[in-house]
Amino acid sequence: MRITSILLLICCFLLSSCDQQTATTSSNTVNRDESFNTFKEVFIEAYWKQYPGHSLWQGYRKYDHILTVPDANARAASRKFCKSYLDRLSDYKLNQLSPNNRTDFQMIKNELESNLWSLDKFKQYEWSPSSYNIAGSFNRILINRDIPLDDRLKTIGQRLENVRDYYAAAEKNIKNPTKEYTELAIQQNRGGISIFTTKIIDSLKVSKLDFKTKENISVKCLQAKGAINGYIDFLNTRLKQKKAFKSFRIGEALFEEKFKFNIVSEYTAKQMFEKAVAHKQSIHSEMAKMSRALWPKYFKGEEPPADSLVMIRKMIDRIADKHATKEGYFDAIKNQIPELAKFVKEKNLLYLDPDKPLEVRVTPPFQRGFSIASISAPGPYDKDAPTFYNVSPIDDYSDERAESHLREYNHYLLQVLNIHEAIPGHYAQLVYANKSPSIIKSVFGNGAMIEGWAVYTEKMMLEEGYGDHEPEMWLMYYKWNLRVTCNTIIDYGIHVLDYSEQQVLDILMNEAFQETTEATGKWRRATLSQVQLCSYFSGFKEIYDFRETLKQKKGDAFDLKAFHEQFLSYGSAPVKYVKALMDGE
Numbered sequence: 001m002r003i004t005s006i007l008l009l010i011c012c013f014l015l016s017s018c019d020q021q022t023a024t025t026s027s028n029t030v031n032r033d034e035s036f037n038t039f040k041e042v043f044i045e046a047y048w049k050q051y052p053g054h055s056l057w058q059g060y061r062k063y064d065h066i067l068t069v070p071d072a073n074a075r076a077a078s079r080k081f082c083k084s085y086l087d088r089l090s091d092y093k094l095n096q097l098s099p100n101n102r103t104d105f106q107m108i109k110n111e112l113e114s115n116l117w118s119l120d121k122f123k124q125y126e127w128s129p130s131s132y133n134i135a136g137s138f139n140r141i142l143i144n145r146d147i148p149l150d151d152r153l154k155t156i157g158q159r160l161e162n163v164r165d166y167y168a169a170a171e172k173n174i175k176n177p178t179k180e181y182t183e184l185a186i187q188q189n190r191g192g193i194s195i196f197t198t199k200i201i202d203s204l205k206v207s208k209l210d211f212k213t214k215e216n217i218s219v220k221c222l223q224a225k226g227a228i229n230g231y232i233d234f235l236n237t238r239l240k241q242k243k244a245f246k247s248f249r250i251g252e253a254l255f256e257e258k259f260k261f262n263i264v265s266e267y268t269a270k271q272m273f274e275k276a277v278a279h280k281q282s283i284h285s286e287m288a289k290m291s292r293a294l295w296p297k298y299f300k301g302e303e304p305p306a307d308s309l310v311m312i313r314k315m316i317d318r319i320a321d322k323h324a325t326k327e328g329y330f331d332a333i334k335n336q337i338p339e340l341a342k343f344v345k346e347k348n349l350l351y352l353d354p355d356k357p358l359e360v361r362v363t364p365p366f367q368r369g370f371s372i373a374s375i376s377a378p379g380p381y382d383k384d385a386p387t388f389y390n391v392s393p394i395d396d397y398s399d400e401r402a403e404s405h406l407r408e409y410n411h412y413l414l415q416v417l418n419i420h421e422a423i424p425g426h427y428a429q430l431v432y433a434n435k436s437p438s439i440i441k442s443v444f445g446n447g448a449m450i451e452g453w454a455v456y457t458e459k460m461m462l463e464e465g466y467g468d469h470e471p472e473m474w475l476m477y478y479k480w481n482l483r484v485t486c487n488t489i490i491d492y493g494i495h496v497l498d499y500s501e502q503q504v505l506d507i508l509m510n511e512a513f514q515e516t517t518e519a520t521g522k523w524r525r526a527t528l529s530q531v532q533l534c535s536y537f538s539g540f541k542e543i544y545d546f547r548e549t550l551k552q553k554k555g556d557a558f559d560l561k562a563f564h565e566q567f568l569s570y571g572s573a574p575v576k577y578v579k580a581l582m583d584g585e
């Protein structure tokens, strides 16, 4: 949720800070920095108070008992908050701040302007019924074992107070929903009911709360169930009406604006789309060359297919034969982590802090179902907690499903996945981000930078010789990279260029070599999101191109390790701001 025209403003700020106002004294900078540090503290406390829903997901806890009713009053208060803090922000000049505070300044500004744009222009609250769902937040409170059960239940009791008003406001807000978001809302709200009919009730039974309190919470749970069902009925009625639905395609103008706020790139969405198309073509020609060279090794005596995309697909399918066993899958991942760390150290790519070890574990049950592997990192309010690499178990898969999973995450691709998620991808970036002590960057971290870094490291590691320059490794890497490249192509294609479902499936299956289930899942996801799918490729492309430019400029003096460490030292700030800071030094 971020904006557009502000970015031009920020560019101007940067220019003026470099060109004209370099005369500022350093003591002045220190004073303004101190003042800005205080401002940030005041701002973030006020932000949590204004948006209790966000604070809950950041582990702030203080406002967990408040469920904000999403009505016109709440929107007016939000608007007022954003305008007032933008006003206070304008007391500061970028060139008076340290690099860390400069990026914080820009990120706060972007966040506030983005909120205003969402409220007054994008207005997703009018067309996305799935924005309204209380289950996730209640579940989050309920499963937090750091807090005694009775306290959790008391918080839940207070939070249940506003549920009926919440759904009443939701119904009032919905003016022109998309069919896709309406169906999703029904499905997700229905899926959340059991929290109130079973999970909370079961917890009440084992709690030590007095009878009256328990009774009170039980009654409110029943009412919550009624409110959710009422909302589902309302949406079902809307589905049955003959009235037309709003298209899920947001169109060029809104897509460009959302791209500017979310990605915070030097490029427009259109330029990024064009870069992705060109990138796809160059990958295809590399893959064709490699497949042709490898052909006799795997298909002795057989003619390669004339269509190069068909040939590549055949080669990839054959290479996927090399994979871990169902039993050995977890260890295959676990054993790779020290290998990756060793390689990074030997090749002098990045300093890895030995005091922040990464623990590989089987994903805890309540976190399963979202991804095959993920990083659980300490949030800004519990920095000292350990970092885990969660691997979703495949023990309970049928043999057929396990085989298909193991072929997809085969011997080669599993290594690319570990680079991306762990070392030197997400995990390493997070360790550096935690050293840049900014709550602003933790809370408003830029997704394109975070994902872009992880995607960048995949290619960087292979370039440095990880996997011994084996063409099989490169082929699998390219297939993986086609996924993020095509995410950008179809996201822009669907929302701006009216790509049909068939067109999208053709791209994903024939040009990115995906299976039907992955491709249809991606189509659905693209109808339920905008711009997010662009973040991976956009961040990757900007980081990679920036590095190449610096390499050219510095020649032999270019130091890859120094580049990586400086790049990560600013925390999870947008690549564009990091570039400006690095260019200035």
Ligand code: ZN
Pocket (backbone or CB within 6 Å): 321, 323, 403, 407
């Ligand atoms: Zn097999």
Ligand code: ZN
Pocket (backbone or CB within 6 Å): 420, 426, 451, 454
């Ligand atoms: Zn990632």
